[in-house]
Amino acid sequence: MYSKAFFLASIAVAANAFAPSFLGGRLSLRQGAPTSAVSMKIELPPLPYEYTALEPKISKTTLTIHHDKHHAKYVNVANQMIEGTEMENDDCETIFMKAHKDGNVGLFNNAAQAWNHAFYWESMKSGGGGKPTGDIATQIEKDFGSYDKFKEEFSTAGNTAFGSGWAWLSWDGKKLVVDKTIGAGNPITDGKKPVLTMDVWEHAYYVDYQNMRGDYVNTFLDELVNWDNVNEVFAKAK
Amino acid sequence: MLRQSLRSVRSVAKAHGARAMSSYTLPPLPYELGALEPVVNTEIMTLHHGKHHATYVANLNAAMEKYAEAEAKKDVAAMIALQGAIKFNGGGHVNHSIFWTNLCAPKDVVAPAEASPELAKMIDAQWGSLDAFKTEFNTKTAAVQGSGWGWLGYDKAAKKLAIATCANQDPLSTTGLTPLLGIDVWEHAYYLQYKNVRPEYLKQVWQVVNWKNVAERFKAASA
Numbered sequence: 001m002y003s004k005a006f007f008l009a010s011i012a013v014a015a016n017a018f019a020p021s022f023l024g025g026r027l028s029l030r031q032g033a034p035t036s037a038v039s040m041k042i043e044l045p046p047l048p049y050e051y052t053a054l055e056p057k058i059s060k061t062t063l064t065i066h067h068d069k070h071h072a073k074y075v076n077v078a079n080q081m082i083e084g085t086e087m088e089n090d091d092c093e094t095i096f097m098k099a100h101k102d103g104n105v106g107l108f109n110n111a112a113q114a115w116n117h118a119f120y121w122e123s124m125k126s127g128g129g130g131k132p133t134g135d136i137a138t139q140i141e142k143d144f145g146s147y148d149k150f151k152e153e154f155s156t157a158g159n160t161a162f163g164s165g166w167a168w169l170s171w172d173g174k175k176l177v178v179d180k181t182i183g184a185g186n187p188i189t190d191g192k193k194p195v196l197t198m199d200v201w202e203h204a205y206y207v208d209y210q211n212m213r214g215d216y217v218n219t220f221l222d223e224l225v226n227w228d229n230v231n232e233v234f235a236k237a238k
Numbered sequence: 239m240l241r242q243s244l245r246s247v248r249s250v251a252k253a254h255g256a257r258a259m260s261s262y263t264l265p266p267l268p269y270e271l272g273a274l275e276p277v278v279n280t281e282i283m284t285l286h287h288g289k290h291h292a293t294y295v296a297n298l299n300a301a302m303e304k305y306a307e308a309e310a311k312k313d314v315a316a317m318i319a320l321q322g323a324i325k326f327n328g329g330g331h332v333n334h335s336i337f338w339t340n341l342c343a344p345k346d347v348v349a350p351a352e353a354s355p356e357l358a359k360m361i362d363a364q365w366g367s368l369d370a371f372k373t374e375f376n377t378k379t380a381a382v383q384g385s386g387w388g389w390l391g392y393d394k395a396a397k398k399l400a401i402a403t404c405a406n407q408d409p410l411s412t413t414g415l416t417p418l419l420g421i422d423v424w425e426h427a428y429y430l431q432y433k434n435v436r437p438e439y440l441k442q443v444w445q446v447v448n449w450k451n452v453a454e455r456f457k458a459a460s461a
Contacts, residue, residue: 069434109383162326163406163424164384182406183384201384202425203434211289211426 041082042092042111044075045118053126057219062207070203071117078110092118093188100189112184116166120199125226129219132227136195136234143175151221153178158200158217167217169196169230171237193237196230262302264295265335273343277446279431287338290426294330294407301327329407333387333420340419342448354453356460360399375401375421376440385424388440390452391415392459416459419452 047053047067051060078095082088087095092115099108131147132140144150150169157180158167165182170192179187187194198220205216267273267287272280301323308316350368351358358368365371378401379388386405393400393415402413410417421443428439 065433073434162322163386203429206425206429210285210430211293 041079041088042075042095042114044072044114045121047121049126054124054224057208057223058124058205059208062204065207066199066203067117067121071114074110074113074117078107078114081107081110096184096186097188109184112186116184116186116197117199119194119197120166120204122229123196123198123226124220124224125228127223128227129221129223129225132225132230134227134231135238136227136231139176139234143177150176150178154198155214155217155221158198158220159214161200164201167198167200168192168194170194171234193233195234195237196225262295262298262331264292265338267338269341269343274341274446277344277442278341278428282426282428282430285430286422286426287334290424291330291334294327294334297323298327298331326407329409332409332411333407333422336417337420337422339451340421340448341446342451344445347445347447348449350449350453353449354456357449357453357456364399371401372444376437378403379421379423380437380440382423388421388423389415389417390419391417392456394459397460416455418455418459419447 044067047063051063051067054063078092082090082095087098090098092111096108096111096115098104099111131137137147140147140150144153154167154169157178161167161180161182163182165180166185168179168181168187170177170179170187172192176195177192179190179192181187198217200213200217205213209216209219264287267283271283271287274283301320305317305320305324308314308320349358350361361368361371365374375388375390382388382403382405384405386403386408387410389402389404389410391400391402391410391413392398395414399418400415402410402415404410404412410420421440423436423440428436432439432442
């Protein structure tokens, strides 16, 4: 049994161990999920909202399996792989970048997926989506011409990731760019700084949309994107 | 009326110098949608065949039409740009067409030894036993990252069987092997029923493997 103090302390440690460097170690941890004892392993961050928060756009069933099974497995496997290695105390991003550099495909697949999923949860919120405001809105106009053009490019990326993959909006140092990656791919390996991601592995949408990936992509853009988070991350990326 | 419109489309195509239109069609399932229950349920089969495979066929046709136009204009860059879509959708069509025939109702399943003593002998010779073969197949196929397929293929040069996995919809032909049995491990193949537990799907799917069909393919490949 964990005391509340121990629990909160371990969350704090977990947040620092997990959080990617350019996000400044910030992670919102509103939902309590028991974490393991104080260690510097990659942690599974709780969802930033209730499992029902995104219904009916993304169901409780999907969030439960996606977070508690898929994401959790990537975290667990990555931790098993780094145990006893010099990466044991590294944060997630450092681990997958090292794995990428070393050509360690197995570790990359798991560590990058752990990172990708945490970023994905943060990329969504209840009552999100639609046109952004703030700096990101200005930058989108500048780099894409209009929000609609960005939306079209991002949708295309999501819809044409043939197989399992991700759509990304990233800062490349000079402008915002849309990318699609396959499998566990992450634009950080190209030196970019992601500000928004959308999971298009089938497990992300199959229960709720079946084969209709396009509907999921539209719903993500129209009703789920957490532009507040995008603005926060963008401010740090710039 | 259909023939008339096809003729007129063909003549339009010919007028543009494009090669005669070849169109790919969705093959019907060799059994009812519910035939593979309880191993693969009706809902999955309905979506998998009627939506996923049908979409590969439609997109393959669209890509091939564009390819014909590009070829007529000798637009090599455009032809190259279309190759990804052809590989993906064409591969999807090829793979799924094989897949439906590789499966049958549980009651119609026969053991490999009954379907082809020669095939069964080769499996035993290479893996020690049918169970050992299935274990290796399942281990390798479960380990496919993301979307892909597990295959039992035939190596014509070496005159041997081989287990291989392919990513996305890359057809087995890209490895040089001849496909005998493919198991789809794209999440759409099992998710509604098995969720994230791909190993359970792989454990169960052997109950609907149509060894008679695998044997036919083996016979043709090893002739």
